[in-house]
Amino acid sequence: MTPFTTDRRNFLAGVGAVGAGALLSGCVTQTSSNSPTSQSSSGPVTLQSNLSSPQAKTALETLIAAYNKKGGSRAQLNTVASETFRTQLPTYLTSANPPDAYTWYPGSVAEAYAKQGLLLDLSDLWQGPDLSRYSAAMRDLCTSPSTGKKDFVPTDYYWWGFFYRKSNFAKWGVQEPTTWNEFLALCQTLKTKNVAPIGIGAGSGTAWVASAWFDYLNIRVNGATYHRELLAGKHSFNDPQVHKVFDYWGQALPFFDPNGTALAFQDATTSLLEGRTAMMLIGTFFADAAPKDALGDLDFFRFPVIDPKVPMAEEAPADGFFASSRTAHAAGVKDLLAYFATAEAQELYIKNSSGTVLPTHPDAKDNGTPLVVKGRKLIASAAQVTQFFNRDSSDALQPTADTALVHFLSKPKEVNSILTTWQRDAQQIWSK
Incomplete structure (x- = not known):
């Protein structure tokens, strides 16, 4: 995939809200198991998360609980140690019964999985009331060059x-x-x-x-x-x-x-x-x-x-979610990821975490601390923005x-x- 290249104005216009990196699902259920949870078409959406540090984990749990209170689809959160998650992600995605959705990164790193047909097509979500307002740069970052499909929902970025x-x-x-x-x-x-x-x-x-x-x-x-x-x-x-x-x-x-x-x-x-x-x-x-x-x-x-x-x-890496093309809960997954794309969800995540991320939704507010204001100015002044080694190359x-x-x-x-x-x-x- 073409690496994320943009000038600072296009980047800031469309970066705004991911904040949660990994929002999971419904009855906030924690598990230390490294193997994917077996799925049935009638069960909750499972979200496999690498957000294992205390504040990020709590913030994601809060977000999932808020989603489950809305009624309709439900989500279940499986939190895995970050390094274990990174090494096991290819196994999750290629297993017979993979988790439905995942916290991870857009760009070249996602393209490596898209080329294998492992990611769910989320293009219809990008026509919705929230994602349709994200910047062109962010849309490009979340679009697979090999398939032409959008396969990622970004929720925040950081510096x-x-x-x-x-x-x-x-x-x-x-x-x-x-x-x-x-x-x-x-x-x-x-x-x-x-x-x-x-x-x-x-x-x-x-x-x-x-x-x-x-x-x-x-x-x-x-x-x-x-x-x-x-x-x-x-x-x-x-x-x-x-x-x-x-x-x-x-x-x-x-x-x-x-x-x-x-x-x-x-x-x-x-x-x-x-x-x-x-x-x-x-x-x-x-x-x-x-x-x-x-x-x-x-x-x-x-x-x-x-x-x-x-x-x-x-x-200035962006974080967010993609989903397995083998999910039995495609409608539920899309409903969950659409919620993560809202200003409401991103502000809730920021409020309950350390608050040091910047939301991708154009209407979502960051926490406004001097540290965050300084970080936003740093990215605004950048001539170009890169992601990180594996994000600009591959896992x-x-x-x-x-x-x-x-x-x-x-x-x-x-x-x-x-x-x-x-x-x-x-x-x-x-x-x-």
Whole structure:
């Protein structure tokens, strides 16, 4: 699928409301089982959700309960640990009795499943009173290039940045950097204060977090267009341009938390909140696991400028839902997803979560905090918007990045062989 490319005005015109990432179903039922729930045509719609962090899970449960109170179709929520969900999603979709609907991502990652005929056609929903008002950019993002059908309902989007605690920066007497050299100087200052400057959390099943560093360095050094083309197989991971990305990353490596490849991102988040690390490149979803009393102390700055001649792109992934083409509850699934597309549902989700997502519905209101206002302005100022490594490529390509990037973090001097191997592994995916 053509990666999501748009200018900031088209993006903001049509991004507005997904907020819930994964709304499930009816009698809010929780299960720890990793296997899909058997379906019958008379049962409730099952929603398989990866929203397992406390606030996001509670917000989705609230949303499903509200949907079930409306009468008519009912939904049942199955919450699965995020990393388990990611690895099991292909199995869910290809099983004989798959869950009906899923929290996941639009764009290239959804296209990989659409090409296999695994996703339910939702085109008729996009003619409805809510989705018909979403932007052209959002409609394009949710349309399969191979089938021409719309197979996704977006509900929210969010941003990535270097997050930190304002009270800690004030205590350490440091300020937000804007350029790469200022960023490295900040890291050096923090290191002298006996704090690990940069947390990452690329261990214990969350190696994908490291892809944010690759994404941002690549779009800062080579630009968003080159980045998308690289992930589509039009360039090699062994190109000189990619080597340059790792040259810059190597400059920052001395400032990473030495435990960063042993911790899951949730544990790295705890280190950030407790002041053991100073800052972390992460998406706003991390705040769903943060104590409510810490949210007002959080702030962020954009990934620093490296080359002023390269337009400033930002990562702003959209979240939402797609459904199995094998569902026995097509009408119920569409009714549930139509509800998720409303301003009412998106505002309810935001109210009951950490509130750090931006709704996709043009009429839905965000929570209006200074952090959210700043995040919205960041995306509005972006020259281009990217999603995330697997979203701009495929779920199948993500493990190649996980292997390569974690290897680099532990053995940066082996970068030449790492990139050669990465290209070989990626080519095997692209050639399928």
